[in-house]
Amino acid sequence: METELKDKIVSIEKPAIEAPPEWKPMIMGILCNWCSYAGSDLTGTSRIQYPPDIRIIRVPCSSRVDPWFIIKSLQAHADGVLISGCHPGDCHYISGNYYARRRFLVTKKLLNFVGLHEDRVQFSWVSAAEGAKFAQVVAKVSEDIRKMGPLHLYKKENTR
Amino acid sequence: MTKLTYFPGCSAHGTSEEFDSTLKLVMKSFDVQMEEIPDWNCCGATSAHVMTENLAMALPMRNLVLAERLKNKTMGIACASCYSRMKTTKAEIDANPELAQKINSTIVEEGEYHGDVDVKSMLQFFYEDIGLETIQSKVTYPLKGLKVACYYGCLLTRPAAITRFDSPEYPMSMDRIMAALGATPTEFDFKTECCGASFSISDTEIVLSLSGNILEMAQESGAHAIVVACPLCQSNLDMRQPDIDKLAGKKYNTPVLYLTQLMALAFGSPVKDLKPSKHIISIEPALAHIGEEIEIPQKKAKPKKAVAAESEVN
Amino acid sequence: MARVGVFVCFCGANIGDFVDIPAVVEETKKIKDVKYAIEYKYVCSDPGQQMIRDTIVDHRLTSIVVAACSPRMHEKTFRKALSDAGMNPYLLEVANIREHASWVHQKDKEAATEKSCDLIRMAVAKSIANEQLHEISVPVTKRALVIGGGIAGIQAALDIADARIPVTLVEKSPSIGGRMAQLDETFPTLDCSQCILTPRMVDVASHPYIELLPYSEVTELDGYVGNYKAKIKKKASFVNFDTCTGCGTCWQKCPVKVPNEFNMGVDKRKAIYSPFPQAVPNKPVIDAEHCTMLIKGKCGVCAKVCEKGSIDYEMKDEMIEREIGAVVVATGFDLWDPKPYEEYGVGRFKDVITSLEFERMVSANGPTGGVPVRPSDGNVPKNVVFIKCVGSRDEAKGIEYCSKVCCMYTAKHAILLHHKVHDSHAYVFYMDIRAAGKGYEEFVKRAQVETGATYLRGRVSKIYKKGDKLMVIGEDAQIGQVVEVEADMVVLATAIYPYKDNPDLARLLGISYDKYGFLSEAHPKLRPVETAKAGIFLAGCTQAPKDIPDSVAQASATAAKVCALFSGDTMKKDPMIASVNPEFCSGCENCVSVCPYQAIVTEEIPMGHGSEEVRTVSKINEGVCQGCGSCVAICRSMAIDLAGFTDMQIINEIVAI
Structure with a gap:
């Protein structure tokens, strides 16, 4: 698995940086209010545990997410970004998640083009009823990012 | 060519x-x-x-x-x-x-x-590639007077998703070809019923009763003969007819002809080319109906309907 | 200069046990702009809220962050506290340190604490960019449009009108009444459909708050909730309703006969007709497709016999407009065409009929005077086979869903058959009996026990003709055998299916529909009568198969929704919506195409600098915008922003950690 992932990394990110022992990944999670944010609340209510690497921002709909937010997150401090919205067909705003899906396919291509591993940015569908799924998604993203190591490319100093 | x-x-x-x-x-x-x-x-x-x-x-x-x-x-x-x-x-x-x-x-x-x-x-080749018009144009000896029940069997139009030809339940292609030859296809509901061929060897009883049903319905429809487009259908319905007769306690005497036999006949071939000797149930009596006037069912008197007077309805 | 106050909640042990709250507060105090930070056992409690109110005033705070449970839980509570202290409620941000920290990292207090600090940093950063927002008021036109005059539309119209709200009821056929008018008796009580329906129809016609537009169709709907404008086509009836007395001489004399759609084509009507005796309004219309006078210019009998001179062959379609605030769509259902069931002889055997044809036959005002007869020979049938689920629950030939009413009306038909033909016998082939409802199971039992109907669990594989009988071959799964029933007539319980023009209507109204054409509700459980478009509601079978009680209940629910919408002169609306800065807008109209609510229009504004030229910019209708933010992300000029979730607020959050 590890080698597979490394192989997928395009040249600029290769070799993956040996992470310092105290390093913990930082994942920016941007969730839609109606499905995924509610789902993440349910994860909490159900006391399902997941890695503490994610910081969650609430937006009304996944279609609100501007690729700018993703890029800014990666520039600032995040090692990965997770966007999550309603399942296809279930968007609270009828069709927003379809726009989001198309937009992120393009964004991923761009990020890959500039040398980032495409799995740094992940997209998922989590409904308000899928507390357990949200925990699984975070665990998976966290594991992927841990394998990739800290993101050092394009980091801007003093962005905070 | x-x-x-x-x-x-x-x-x-x-x-x-x-x-x-x-x-x-x-x-x-x-x-x-x-x-x-x-x-x-x-x-x-x-x-x-x-x-x-x-x-x-x-x-x-x-x-x-x-x-x-x-x-x-x-x-x-x-x-x-x-x-x-x-x-x-x-x-x-x-x-x-x-x-x-x-x-x-x-x-x-x-x-x-x-x-x-x-x-x-x-x-399918006759129906789609040759076409009814061409078939009709070749007829020199119209089969007028012959009433036939077209039996398609289970496989010619089924499964519909694979054959993509005619209707899986009530196909009409063979009926139309028969009509083009001048014969009269009867209204026959058992066109696609199972003749039991898959039990031909293992359980002939079933075959006899299933094929018997088909013969019964063909006779009921007023047909002089059954027309088929498959050798297995033909052998089951023809060869087993004496046994079926025994089981049913009556004589069906319904010959089972191939579609091509009737086509050949209508296109001018002599009866001997049809190889009548190959049939268990003799085909000649059925073919003798050719040339007969078919009585057109009299239009029944308008059925008395328990209809309320129109003005009351409107 | 921002002065942020932060309140960190223990939530009893819920947060306190898993997050080191004093450490969080210490860390929070280090954040620039945070002027005040304090922990409290339950911030949501009355004393907790009082503390917020006092602190706002004492410390002259400019925004507030509460670090507690999910904002989906108590955001409203805390907003109210801000409001009470004289502060704009939208200056609040909630850091979710319970669902997103203490509850999900219970084994790692250090990480949970660190995460809580980060979440608070993000909330503080966001709150600094918060702006004062005010609820939006939208004016409301207090008139409702009800589309469809079946029982659902009638009920909705009456309930709304009884609240003294004007209603325009549009019905496409010449009379209201819909499918229910075609029914004989209704399950599970067997009360006569006409007897309970016609008084309501008369109520509609005589109600001072209802404008009834029969023989009309809605052709356009513009605007937004509270402010719609509908265009309605009044189809030419060629009869002057003002002078017509409904005497009926015209349709008695008319020589043209046409299959009667009200009787499912069992008999004929005339080219000038009123669909049924109790029609409301009871005025005839001329069917332009079949009238020889209108087609060939010959005949004119109806005009000759009309004493009032009400016939007007020159009449044209008329377009009218109505300003309305809300729409109730109640267009009902059609029957699924059972043609694919060739093995049942559909179309070949005259005595294989649909359930609605049977319903018309057993109906007292029906074409056969209330007695079922075989269409082939006019004889009264003795053995009748009823086949349920024809189309319904059949992925191979029909549709996947259950039509919900067939089990019940088939039981009713079995009973009615017995009532009308005493020596008859009913056979019912079924897959399952779905009789959930008040008195429903008892009703099915009645059909089985009292009437003695033979219920056979299994599908019918074939129907063939033997003599003048129909032989029905099916499976009786309970004895595991194939059975054959000799029947005089077969009745197919065909599925409920939406009208094929439902999708057109949905597009016209700007609402969505499912793959079959049923109109979609906003939420299958919690918003079953609303559509995703504010101010448009659904009642009856246009949304999904339903029986009469359910349709009536849903119709009344739409009336409650309409009345709530019209309860004030203006409507209050969440201010978290998008707005365009015309200075930046390049007029590309990308936002127009992504908006799911058609809330964005374009307008022309002057170029400025004294130029006389104009340019096109987008403009968001605040009455319609729901605040999803699609347009914000698509805008390449960054001319659009979403109040409450501005670019600045989100970027602040991102870079805060």
């Missing part, structure tokens, strides 16, 4: 010789040259298709590969079982190239499969 790749199947060279010979006569009238696939093999409709999947597909596939060598657009198949095996296999391997490759690798000698030959039953 059109060329048609011909897959006769085992029965055309045996029990259904009269199908084969009249088919050739009919094709000649249409100016279609039939090219029999050289070295064709069993279609796998025996026990192969229930025993091993690979063999069940390898057998028809070999025929398909051989058929491709003849470079004709269409392969016409005489027997409904062969047709079903060939068509099903083609549908499966066309949809799944990996499977196609796997099966193809067991028959390397014959060459590679490309999938560019159309598989049709003879009925």
Whole structure:
């Protein structure tokens, strides 16, 4: 698995940086209010545990997410970004998640083009009823990012 | 001259010789040259298709590969079982190239499969490629007066997703061809009912009762004869009729003719070309009806309807 | 200069046990702009809220962050506290340190604490960019449009009108009444459909708050909730309704006969007709497709016999406009065409009929005077086979869903058959009996026990004709055998299916529909009568198969929704919506195409600098915008922003950690 992932990394990110022992990944999670944010609340209510690497921002709909937010997150401090919205067909705003899906396919291509591993940015569908799924998604993203190591490319100093 | 790749199947060279010979006569009238696939093999409709999947597909596939060598657009198949095996296999391997490759690798000698030959039953070929108009134009001896029940059997139009021809429940193609010949197709509800052929050997009782139902309904419809387009249907309904008679306690006396026999007859062939001796139930009495005036059912007096007066309704 | 106050909640032990709250507060105090930070056991409690109110005033705070449970839980509570202290409620941000920290990292207090600090940093950063927002008021036109005059539309119209709100009821056929008018008796009580329906129809016609537009169709709907404008086509009836007395001489004399759609084509009507005796309004219309006068200019009998001179062959379609605030869509259902069931002889055997044809036959005002007869020979049938689920629950030939009413009306038909033909016998082939409802199971039992209907669990595989009988071959799965029933007539319980023009109507109204054409509700459980478009509601079978009680209940629910919408002169609306800055807008109209609510229009504004030229910019209708933010992300000029979730707020959050 590890080698597979490394192989997928395009040249600029290769070799993956040996992470310092105290390093913990930082994942920016941007969730839609109606499905995924509610789902993440349910994860909490159900006391399902997941890695503490994610910081969650609430937006009304996944279609609100501007690729700018993703890029800014990666520039600032995040090692990965997770966007999550309603399942296809279930968007609270009828069709927003379809726009989001198309937009992120393009964004991923761009990020890959500039040398980032495409799995740094992940997209998922989590409904308000899928507390357990949200925990699984975070665990998976966290594991992927841990394998990739800290993101050092394009980091801007003093962005905070 | 059109060329048609011909897959006769085992029965055309045996029990259904009269199908084969009249088919050739009919094709000649249409100016279609039939090219029999050289070295064709069993279609796998025996026990192969229930025993091993690979063999069940390898057998028809070999025929398909051989058929491709003849470079004709269409392969016409005489027997409904062969047709079903060939068509099903083609549908499966066309949809799944990996499977196609796997099966193809067991028959390397014959060459590679490309999938560019159309598989049709003879009925389908007549109906779609020849067309009713052409059929009608060849008729020199109209079968006026002959009432026939068209029996399609279970495989000519089914499964619908694979055959993509006519209706799976109440097909009309053969009926229309019969009408084009001048015969009168009867309203026959058992067109696609099971004749029990799959139990031919293991449980003949079932075959007798199922085939008996078909004969009963054909007689009920007023038909002088049953018309089929499949050797298995023919043999079950014809050969077993004496046994069925015994079981039912009555004589059906309903001959079972091939579609091509009646076509040949209508196109001017003498009755002897139909090989009447091949039939268990004599065909001559049925054919004697040709030329008879068919009484048109009198229009019944308007049924008394328990209809409230119109003004009350409106 | 921002002065942020932060309140960190223990939530009893819920947060306190897993997050080191004093450490969080210490860390929070280090954040620039945070002027005040304090922990409290339950911030949501009355004393907790009082503390917020006092602190706002004492410390002259400019925004507030509460670090507690999910904002989906108590955001409203805390907003109210801000409001009470005289602060704009939208200056609040909630850091979710319970669901997103203490509850999900219970084994790692250090990480949970660190995460809580980060979440608070993000909330503080966001709150600094918060702006004062005010609820939006939208004016409301207090008139409702009800589309469809079946029982659902009638009920909705009456309920709304009883609240003294004007209603325009549009019905496409010449009379209201819909499918229910075609029914004989209704399950599970067997009360006569006409007897309970016609008084309501008369109520509609005479109600001072209802404008009834029969023989009309809605052709356009513009605007937004509270402010719609509908265009309605009044189809030419060629009869002057003002002078017509409904005497009926015209349709008695008319020589043209046409299959009667009200009786499912069992008999004929005339080219000038009123669909049924109790029609409301009871005025005839001329069917332009079949009238020889209108087609060939010959005949004119109806005009000759009309004493009032009400016939006007020159009449044209008329377009009218109505300003309305809300729409109730109640267009009902059609029957699924059972043609694919060739094995049942559909179309070949005259005595294989659909359930609605049977319903018309047993109906007292029906074409056969209330007695079922075989269409082939006019004889009264003795053995009748009813086949349920024809189309319904059949993925191979029909549709996947259950039509919900067939089990019940088939039981009713079995009983009615017995009532009308005493020596008859009913056979019912079924897959399952779905009789959930008040008195429903008892009703099915009644059909089985009292009437003695033979219920056979299994599908019918074939119907064939033997003599003048229909032989029905099916499976009786309970004895595991194939059975054959000799029947005089077969009745197919065909599925409920939406009208094929439902999708057109949905597009016209700007609402969505499912793969079959049923109109979609906003939420299958919690918003079953609303559509995703504010101010448009659904009642009856246009949304999904339903029986009469359910349709009536849903119709009344739409009336409650409409009345709530019209309860004030203006409507209050969440201010978290998008707005365009015309200075930046390049007029590309990308936002127009992504908006799911058609809330964005374009307008022309002057170029400025004294130029006389104009340019096109987008403009968001604040009455319609729901605040999803699609347009914000698509805008390449960054001319659009979403209040409450501005670019600045989100970027602040992102870079805060």
